Amino acid sequence: MSALPRIGAKLAAGERLDGDDGLALFMEPDLLALGQLANAERERRHGDRTFFNVNMRYEATNVCEASCSFCAFAKLEEGAPGAHTATHEEAWKALAEHPDPKLTELHMVNGLHPGLPFEWYEQLLSGWKRVRPEVHLKCFTGVEIHYFAEKFGMSHTEVLTRLRAAGLDSMPGGGAEILHPDVRGRISNDKADGEQYLAAHGAAHRLGMKTNCTMLYGHIETFEHRVDHLLRLRAQQEETGGFQCFIPLAFHNENNSLQKLPEPTAVDDLRTIAVSRLMLDNIDHIKAYWVSMGIDTAQMALRFGADDLDGTIVGESIYHSAGSTVPMGLTRDALVRLIREAGRIPVERDTEYGIVEELPRAARPEAAMKVRERNAEKKSLNVLSTGAAS
Numbered sequence: 084m085s086a087l088p089r090i091g092a093k094l095a096a097g098e099r100l101d102g103d104d105g106l107a108l109f110m111e112p113d114l115l116a117l118g119q120l121a122n123a124e125r126e127r128r129h130g131d132r133t134f135f136n137v138n139m140r141y142e143a144t145n146v147c148e149a150s151c152s153f154c155a156f157a158k159l160e161e162g163a164p165g166a167h168t169a170t171h172e173e174a175w176k177a178l179a180e181h182p183d184p185k186l187t188e189l190h191m192v193n194g195l196h197p198g199l200p201f202e203w204y205e206q207l208l209s210g211w212k213r214v215r216p217e218v219h220l221k222c223f224t225g226v227e228i229h230y231f232a233e234k235f236g237m238s239h240t241e242v243l244t245r246l247r248a249a250g251l252d253s254m255p256g257g258g259a260e261i262l263h264p265d266v267r268g269r270i271s272n273d274k275a276d277g278e279q280y281l282a283a284h285g286a287a288h289r290l291g292m293k294t295n296c297t298m299l300y301g302h303i304e305t306f307e308h309r310v311d312h313l314l315r316l317r318a319q320q321e322e323t324g325g326f327q328c329f330i331p332l333a334f335h336n337e338n339n340s341l342q343k344l345p346e347p348t349a350v351d352d353l354r355t356i357a358v359s360r361l362m363l364d365n366i367d368h369i370k371a372y373w374v375s376m377g378i379d380t381a382q383m384a385l386r387f388g389a390d391d392l393d394g395t396i397v398g399e400s401i402y403h404s405a406g407s408t409v410p411m412g413l414t415r416d417a418l419v420r421l422i423r424e425a426g427r428i429p430v431e432r433d434t435e436y437g438i439v440e441e442l443p444r445a446a447r448p449e450a451a452m453k454v455r456e457r458n459a460e461k462k463s464l465n466v467l468s469t470g471a472a473s
């Protein structure tokens with residue numbers, strides 16, 4: 084028998100869902116009914132408003148001494164085929180010459196490079212602030228912050244205080260993978276463990292910084308592990324309160340050691356978005372990251388609990404190394420169109436969900452779009468497509 088009526092009643096009474104509820108939601112066979120429950124919660128919080136931003140991705144180095152089995156991005160050492168570490172000048176130029184004058188965010192994650200001194204990262208940030216001081220720097224995962232702390236003999240708070248002084252504004256959510264030690268020990272056993280990841284975020288929150296959080300799903304974990312993961316994030320949020328957004332990240336299986344595993348399906352993507360919305364009652368935003376789940380599924384997820392599509396991006400290479408075939412970037416107009424087509428109101432935000440511009444909803448039902456217009460839109464979706472996306 085479906086648990087949805089019982090869980091719906093709990094939600095209506097304002098009661099918090101527990102681990103058993105979370106598991107029942109993951110096992111619920113009626114995807115549309117589950118989506119409806121999550122959508123009601125999404126609309127209660129945000130109505131039709133759907134957030135996106137104008138951002139860029141940057142990976143300063145893919146050299147990494149860790150060996151996560153799902154990772155197709157990292158190269159073990161400098162000089163290995165495909166290894167790359169940008170110079171400061173290259174990194175600063177990438178931001179200075181970014182063509183979009185409306186750019187509000189630079190999102191950077193890196194490998195755990197064994198040879199770069201801490202000052203290298205401070206100089207990187209301060210140079211970016213010099214060339215475009217208005218751009219928000221959302222950089223370094225909790226795993227990277229923990230790596231710096233261990234390597235350079237500082238606490239998380241000391242690392243973050245120095246990076247903030249150099250220009251760091253907030254942290255992305257990457258590196259959470261699956262927090263449960265039974266899974267984490269098998270897929271990422273030589274980097275920050277789950278508690279250390281959460282401690283790095285907690286330290287950031289206590290300094291007044293906002294961060295995001297993630298979950299890499301669809302590989303060797305079970306639904307129980309996913310529920311455990313969500314409960315750990317929820318508990319951290321109760322304690323330190325700085326998570327703005329949760330981003331479920333779908334596992335991709337190319338060019339890594341988990342190639343034999345199938346990737347999660349669209350049904351799993353939508354289910355995970357919906358359960359996350361219902362379980363993470365103390366995190367405001369759930370993101371359908373279009374690079375991870377694909378544009379079509381991300382658009383549908385806006386009716387399954389997600390209220391954010393991420394941004395224009397341009398330059399992502401972590402998912403593209405693992406076989407993602409989505410474009411390397413979307414135009415702002417394309418994001419607006421995707422949101423409108425889903426019957427929602429596009430809201431351009433900055434990194435901390437300040438409103439840059441709220442746009443009107445579509446003037447007419449998008450289902451009535453002419454074939455000619457749809458084809459024109461498809462072209463605009465791919466206008467920034469290069470490399471692996473082609």
Ligand code: SF4
Binds near residue numbers: 147149150157271
């Ligand atoms: S996921 Fe991150 S820490 Fe793990 S190998 Fe890849 S770059 Fe390194």
